[in-house]
Amino acid sequence: MAKDTKSNSRGWLKGVLSNQSQPEQNNINMEEDVSQEMIEESSIDEEFKEFEQSETTSKKNLLSKDDQDKVALDLIVSLENMLHDRQLIQYKNKGLESQLYSANEMIGRLKHSQVKKEQILLDKDKEIRELESNLTNKQMSYDQLLEDFKDYQSSSKIEFGNITNQLEKETNKYNKLKEESTNKQYEQMMLIKDFEEKIRDLEVENHKVVEQYKQSQDEKAELMQTINDFTDRLSFSFSPKTTTSTTTE
Template identity: 50%
Template sequence: MWIRIIQKKIGLSWFRANVFKENQAENNLGGKMDKAESSEDESLPSMDKAENLEKEYENLILPKDKQDKVVQDLIVSLENLIKDRQLIIYKNKSLEDQLSSANETISRMKKELIKKEQQLQEKNKEIRDLESNLTNKQMSYEQLLEDYKEFQENSNMEYERISAQLEAEIEKYNKLNEEAMETQYKNMLKINELEEIIRNLRIENQ
C-alpha cells in the first residue's frame, strides 16, 4: 500500500513538472502578446489541478517522523533514484547538444573546404590563362614559375590548415559520439536497475 501511495505521489510530481514545461513551451512559441496571455491563462487551471491533487495525495501519507524506518528508507531511496535518473537524463541532453554543435561545426568546415577547393580550381584556371598571356607577350617564364610556386605554397598551407581543423572537429565529434553512446548505455542499465528495484519493492509489499 505504501508503495502505491508513494508511486502516486511521485507520478503526480512528474505530471506537475510536465504540465509546467508544456505550458512554458506554449508561451515561448507565440510572438504576440494576446497569444502569450491566452496560453498563460490556459495553464493556470492545469497547475491548480495538479497542486490540488498533490495535496490530496500528501494527506494520504503520514509525516516521515511518524513512519517506521523501513518506510522512511524506502521513501529516501526512491527519491534518490529519481534524482539520479533526472541527472542522467540532463547529462545525456547536454551531450546531445554538444554532438549537435559538433555536427554543425563539421558541416561548416566541410563547406569551407569545398569553397577553398573551388577557389583553388579558379586560381589554377587563372594561372593557365596567365601563362598563355605571358607567353604571347614574351614575358619571362621564370617569373611566371616563381609566382605559381608562391601561390601553390600559399594554397597548400591554407588547405592544410583547414584539413587540420576538420580532423580536430572529427576527433571531437567521435569522442562526443562515444561518450553519448556510453551515457545512453549507462542510462539503459540504470533504468533497468530502477525498474527491477520497483518490481522487487512491489513484490515485497504485496
C-alpha cells in the first residue's frame, strides 16, 4: 500500500509540476521551452530523490511498523500519508513559488520588452506619419509639376506651330528672295558682260578718237604754222611801202 501511494504520489507530482509549467512554456520560444523543461525535470528528479531519502529516513527513525496492531498500523499509515501529502504540498509550493518567480521575471522582461516595442512602434508611427506627410507634399508637388508640364506642353505645341508657320513663311520668303537674287545676279552678270563689251568698243573708239585728235592737232599745228608763215611774209611785204608813204608826206 505504501509503495502504491509513493508511486501514485510521484506520478501526481510530476503531472502537477508539468501542468503548472505548461502556461509558462506557451509564452516563450521553442528553444527556451525545451531548456526550461529539461531544467525543471532535472530539478524535480533531484527534489524527489531527496524527498524519497528523507521519507525513508523518517520512516526508519520516527515510526516503526514492527509489532504494531491493526489500528496502530492504520494510524501510522494514515500519518505517513498525511506527512507525505504535506511534504508533497511543500514541494509543490516551492515549485509553484519558483515558477511564480520565474513567471514574474518573465512577465517583467515581457513588460520591459513590450514597453520598448511600444516605444519603437510609436517612433515608427511618427516616422510613418512624417513619411506620409512628405509623400503627400511630394505628391502635391508632383501633381503641380505635372499640371505645369501639361500647360507647358500645350503652350509649347501652340508656340511650335506658330514658329513652324513663321519658319515656313520665312523659308518661302527666303526662297523667293534667293530666286530674285539669282535672277538679279544673272541680270547683273549680263549687264556686266554688256558693259565690258561696250567698254571694249569704247576703248577701240577712244583709241580711234585719240588718233584722230592727234592727227587733227598735227594738222592744226601745220595749218597754224602755214598761217604764221603767210602772215610773216605778208607783213614783210607791206612794211617798206608804209614807210615810204609816210616820208613823202
